[in-house]
Amino acid sequence: MEWLPTLWFIVIALLWCGYLFLEGFDLGVGMLIGLGRPTEKRKRLLLNTIGPVWDGNEVWLLTAGGATFAAFPHWYASLFSALYIPLTVVLVALIFRAVAIEYRGKAITVPTRKLWDLALGVGSLVAAFGVGALLASTTIGLPLNENGDRIGGAFAWLTWHAVLGGVAVVAFCWIHALAFLRLKTDGPVRQEAGKLVGRWLSVAVLPLLLWTLWVLLKNESAFAWAALAVALIAVVVALIAGRAGREGISFLALGIMLLAAVAAIFLAAYPVVLPSTIDSAFDLTVENASSTAYTLKLMSVVAAFGVPLVVAYQAWSYWVFRKRLREEHIPKTHRVTSIVN
Amino acid sequence: MDALEIARWQFGITTVYHFLMVPLTIGLGLTVAVLQTIWHRTGNEHWLRMTKFWGKLFLINFIMGVATGIVQEFQFGMAWSEYSRYVGDVFGAPLAMEALLAFFVESTFLGLWIFGWKKLPKLAHLATIWCASLATMLSAYFILVANSWMQHPVGTKIVDGRAVMTDAWAVFTNNTALITFPHTLFGAFAVAGGFLLGISWFHLYRRRKEGIDTVDSNGYVIVGEDLSKGKNRDKTDYQVWIKSLRIGAGIAVVAFLGVALTGHEQAKLMFEQQPMKMASAEAACHDGTGFSVLSLGDINAHGATDCNDVVAVFEVPGLLSFLANGDFTTEVKGVNTLIPEYQQKYGEYYPDDESFGQYAGQKIDYLPVMEVTYWGFRLMITFGGLSAAAAALALWITRKGTVPENKWISRLAVLGIAAPFGANATGWIFTEMGRQPFTVAPNPQMGGVDQVFMYTAASVSPTVTAGELLFSLITLTSIYAVLLVVELVLLTRYIRGGVASAMPELDATGHDDHPDSDHHDNDDVLAFAY
Numbered sequence: 001m002e003w004l005p006t007l008w009f010i011v012i013a014l015l016w017c018g019y020l021f022l023e024g025f026d027l028g029v030g031m032l033i034g035l036g037r038p039t040e041k042r043k044r045l046l047l048n049t050i051g052p053v054w055d056g057n058e059v060w061l062l063t064a065g066g067a068t069f070a071a072f073p074h075w076y077a078s079l080f081s082a083l084y085i086p087l088t089v090v091l092v093a094l095i096f097r098a099v100a101i102e103y104r105g106k107a108i109t110v111p112t113r114k115l116w117d118l119a120l121g122v123g124s125l126v127a128a129f130g131v132g133a134l135l136a137s138t139t140i141g142l143p144l145n146e147n148g149d150r151i152g153g154a155f156a157w158l159t160w161h162a163v164l165g166g167v168a169v170v171a172f173c174w175i176h177a178l179a180f181l182r183l184k185t186d187g188p189v190r191q192e193a194g195k196l197v198g199r200w201l202s203v204a205v206l207p208l209l210l211w212t213l214w215v216l217l218k219n220e221s222a223f224a225w226a227a228l229a230v231a232l233i234a235v236v237v238a239l240i241a242g243r244a245g246r247e248g249i250s251f252l253a254l255g256i257m258l259l260a261a262v263a264a265i266f267l268a269a270y271p272v273v274l275p276s277t278i279d280s281a282f283d284l285t286v287e288n289a290s291s292t293a294y295t296l297k298l299m300s301v302v303a304a305f306g307v308p309l310v311v312a313y314q315a316w317s318y319w320v321f322r323k324r325l326r327e328e329h330i331p332k333t334h335r336v337t338s339i340v341n
Numbered sequence: 342m343d344a345l346e347i348a349r350w351q352f353g354i355t356t357v358y359h360f361l362m363v364p365l366t367i368g369l370g371l372t373v374a375v376l377q378t379i380w381h382r383t384g385n386e387h388w389l390r391m392t393k394f395w396g397k398l399f400l401i402n403f404i405m406g407v408a409t410g411i412v413q414e415f416q417f418g419m420a421w422s423e424y425s426r427y428v429g430d431v432f433g434a435p436l437a438m439e440a441l442l443a444f445f446v447e448s449t450f451l452g453l454w455i456f457g458w459k460k461l462p463k464l465a466h467l468a469t470i471w472c473a474s475l476a477t478m479l480s481a482y483f484i485l486v487a488n489s490w491m492q493h494p495v496g497t498k499i500v501d502g503r504a505v506m507t508d509a510w511a512v513f514t515n516n517t518a519l520i521t522f523p524h525t526l527f528g529a530f531a532v533a534g535g536f537l538l539g540i541s542w543f544h545l546y547r548r549r550k551e552g553i554d555t556v557d558s559n560g561y562v563i564v565g566e567d568l569s570k571g572k573n574r575d576k577t578d579y580q581v582w583i584k585s586l587r588i589g590a591g592i593a594v595v596a597f598l599g600v601a602l603t604g605h606e607q608a609k610l611m612f613e614q615q616p617m618k619m620a621s622a623e624a625a626c627h628d629g630t631g632f633s634v635l636s637l638g639d640i641n642a643h644g645a646t647d648c649n650d651v652v653a654v655f656e657v658p659g660l661l662s663f664l665a666n667g668d669f670t671t672e673v674k675g676v677n678t679l680i681p682e683y684q685q686k687y688g689e690y691y692p693d694d695e696s697f698g699q700y701a702g703q704k705i706d707y708l709p710v711m712e713v714t715y716w717g718f719r720l721m722i723t724f725g726g727l728s729a730a731a732a733a734l735a736l737w738i739t740r741k742g743t744v745p746e747n748k749w750i751s752r753l754a755v756l757g758i759a760a761p762f763g764a765n766a767t768g769w770i771f772t773e774m775g776r777q778p779f780t781v782a783p784n785p786q787m788g789g790v791d792q793v794f795m796y797t798a799a800s801v802s803p804t805v806t807a808g809e810l811l812f813s814l815i816t817l818t819s820i821y822a823v824l825l826v827v828e829l830v831l832l833t834r835y836i837r838g839g840v841a842s843a844m845p846e847l848d849a850t851g852h853d854d855h856p857d858s859d860h861h862d863n864d865d866v867l868a869f870a871y
Contacts, residue, residue, distance in 0.1 A: 066439065091415060095824070321456060
């Protein structure tokens, strides 16, 4: 049963892949709405491309967190407590973002709607940055003592690699959202998104590839280099397909780039789940951070049943809402008026 | 305040707050699913209107539950890392299962329900709200399994200083969880019942006040309509409110019976599993059989051993024994008997170990804050009982088809919405604070496994500073306060808008005759939009 912790390491890496792939574009769409300056109609068009699915996407994050708690309690405890401040900020960002999506359309006055837009935009940006910083920290390192506790105070987590990870995820979400909008809308948004993807794609994926390279240079792994090669090929495919107007292929290739890069990062980091920058003897690994075989077996059974089911019904929900949206499809806003004076 | 105290305040505030939204989500979700099912079977329009209206309020509330729920899952690791390390092998599993098996279903199927009104076949659409609703309950089950394990650890043993799971079946069928689960669900239905009752009362009262509905000489309603407001105040609108009111009142009464019965079973378990919680719920210093209705004195006599100051002013003999053991004679141990027992079993002083921080080597205070446990227990019962009595009264008052034209009763009905929320909150505060000084309470029933327990003082993250905790406490609390106002403003606006809040087509100024709208052609693309 020595392979169980490794299996769960793979499961958690896959959960992060699912999260970044799916919530990647809805975080990006949130940034575009709240921080760009589209017209009201355009904003609503963008929002409704993710309307039915964003909440389901976010559960991938919760599941990644919960699975880490169950399968690697020490990893969960050390990582989350070390990143206390940034995770607090991420939580606030996620709260504002969620509430803004649901409530912005219910605002009556223009200023309140603008506040919600800001909450959505900044919330999406900060959440993406925070998740990136968390993943970079766990793959490159945090100052942990022998008990796995962070030393060096509240901002000891703030390193160049954390910032790089944050920037990488923000940039990826942005370009991924544009590729998604190209696929999900019709009309001017589709045109403009297409142009932006063509122009910026290779730049936007750079920080992510740089982070990948960082982890690869720290750790020897032939598999990881192979995965990085796949990621690079995927970027080229995404570019060529994008230029040729093959929007679906371009979007998928970009997604594959992400999955390959994340795979490369986790492959290179294995078997360490959270390196200590103080002393490698304090590293948390799949061995010393994991739950018992009994718990991992139980969770494996549950996951073997649950994960395919989730993928199936989420795929179905994407299928139900597969049609492209145009600005003309957006119904008029209904203004709720009191009937009781 | 030290880090531990701040962390405890934060956990308390964020959890109680989250649990304002949760019971309404659970209770209203099932209600909406049932309403839509009735509409599906009867085809009567008022059932559709009820589904849409209550569904709208459900969604406004649901999102707040989602947003504040993420905090719950993260803060174990953030603020309580030692706890997470100690219990993760057992406690993490139900949390992960909640996300994977319940929360995914909830959020995905609610998305399908909200946006799928015209896209999905009717039956499939109905199925989506059922999936979402059942998932909210499944979610509650997993969380209560986790919480019940903290109250009554089972299926576990200590290996290398950590609790590990030895028997998943025991953990997931913990008797504490199996009884807490229905208790919590009934509590949620009580919330939903009161919500339907109060809001419907308000609208029926407004219909009377505006002279739309009148009563005949025998007090029976004569339903009228005022078509100047579109269909907002037609006769179907009357059906919406009277049915909602009576359904809500019915739910509230039944839910209270359920809460009381399950609560009684819980008390019996608590008597065996956490005798100190039972004693401090009673501010019972000495062994006895009577249930205190009112005790006075310095009930929070914190030097722990001296709680002789408390005088039971009014006591029902035998009732406490009935609560605890189902008879009238069993002596329930008082605080003064229990403290020496705990000291003997688990020690008088915290271990002199750095994981206890400043509490290392200090004397252990085994007595929960009795003001909180005593009054929390009583407020829970009072809030619950009052709202059930009010609901029963409401059923009687509305037997002739409407509510009296009385402003104050209407206001009282609206205010009464808060009572079941209060019962839920005080009940949780009681049970969580009654478990102190433990995060994982020792389990006196299981001889060999008695040693799986954890002190709150040792649970907090060792190197997270008080400053960090204060930052998050202040940030989260202030944001929560603002968002509570926002939610209440929105709910009020949508409630005052009547059914048309959720069905714009009912408005006189509805969009159906817009010449510029190609709405109907596009229904198949977007039947609903943010």
